Amino acid sequence: MDNIILVAGATGNLGGSVCKHLVKNGARVRALVRAQSDQEKVNELRKSGVEIIAVNFADEDGLVSVCKGVSCVVSVLAGLREVIVTAQSQLLQAAVKAGVPRFIPSDFCTDFTQLKAGENRNFDLRREFQALLETSNIQATSVFNGAFAYVLQYGIPLLDTKGKTIAYYSGKADWQIDFTTIADTATFTAYAALDDTAPRYLRIAGFQLSPNGLAALTGRVFGEHFKLKEQGTLEQFSAYIQKLRTENPDGENQLYPQWQQMQYLYSMYAAHHHKLDNDRYPGINWQTAEITLNEISNNKIA
C-alpha cells in the first residue's frame, strides 16, 4: 500500500521542503491549503507532484475526509494560539477520527521539555497542544532541531557581524547551542514521517556551536576573531524578558513583540540536546557551521 502523508503548512518554508523530500522518497503527498494561501506556492507544490486539497480547518467533516487513508499527518503550521493550539487541535481530532496512526506536530524548535513553562510564549503554546496530543489515540513524534541556522544572521545579538561581537551569558562561553538548516530539518522530518517506529521525540542538530567555538570560526570565515561580550547571567536575562512581557501585555498576542527574539536566545542558552538522533536515517549530509558562516559572510541565506 502507498504511504500517504498529509502535510499542513505545505506552503511554508519548512513545509515546502518537507513535501519535496517526501516526494523524492516515493511518498504520496497530500497538502492542505487554504483559500488565502499563496497561489504561486500552491502551483509550485502541484507541479512537484503534490496533491493539493483546499480546506477550511473549521470544517471537521471535510478534514476527516481528507485524512482518510493517511499514514502520517505532518503539521508544519506556524503562528500563535489560533494556529498552534486551535488549527492543530482541529487537525488532530480529524486525524484521530479518520484512524490516522501517526502525527508529527509543528514543534521544530529547541527541546522545550527541558524548559519551565512561562519562559517562552511560543513553546508554551506547543506545550498546550502537546497536552491534547498525549491523551489522543495516535502515535506522536516531535522533531527538535534547535534553532534554524539562518537565525545566526539575525544579529540577535548572538552573532553581531557589524559590531563583530558574540553575546553570551555568565558561565556559558562553552555552552553548545543546537543549529540545523531548514533543508536538513526537512530531510530528516520527511524520513521520520515514513518511519512507523519513530519514537516520541527526535533530537537533531546539523551543528552544535559554543560562543568560544563561534569566535574561533569567525577568525577563519571573516578574517577577524569576534570578541565575546558577556551579557550578565541567564537568570538576569530571564527576569528582564519577564519584565518586558509584564509591561506590555498586548505583546502576548503579537507575532513579533519586542521580546520575541530574546525569548529564543534565552532558550538557546537554557536547553540543548545531550544526545542526537542525527544518524537514525543514513545519508543526510548535515550542513556545517563553517558553510553556514560562509553563507552569512557572502550574504546568502543559510
Ligand SMILES: NC(=O)c1ccc[n+]([C@@H]2O[C@H](COP(=O)([O-])OP(=O)(O)OC[C@H]3O[C@@H](n4cnc5c(N)ncnc54)[C@H](OP(=O)(O)O)[C@@H]3O)[C@@H](O)[C@H]2O)c1
Ligand atoms: N527553530 C527555529 O529557529 C524556527 C524558526 C522559524 C520557524 N520555526 C518553526 O518551524 C515551523 C514551520 O515554520 P515556517 O517558518 O516554515 O512557517 P511559514 O513559512 O511562516 O509557513 C507557515 C505555514 O502555516 C500555514 N498557516 C498559517 N496560519 C494558518 C492558519 N490559521 N490555518 C492554517 N494554516 C496556517 C501557512 O499556510 P497559508 O499559505 O495558508 O498561509 C503556511 O503554510 C513552525 O513550527 C515554526 O515555529 C522554527
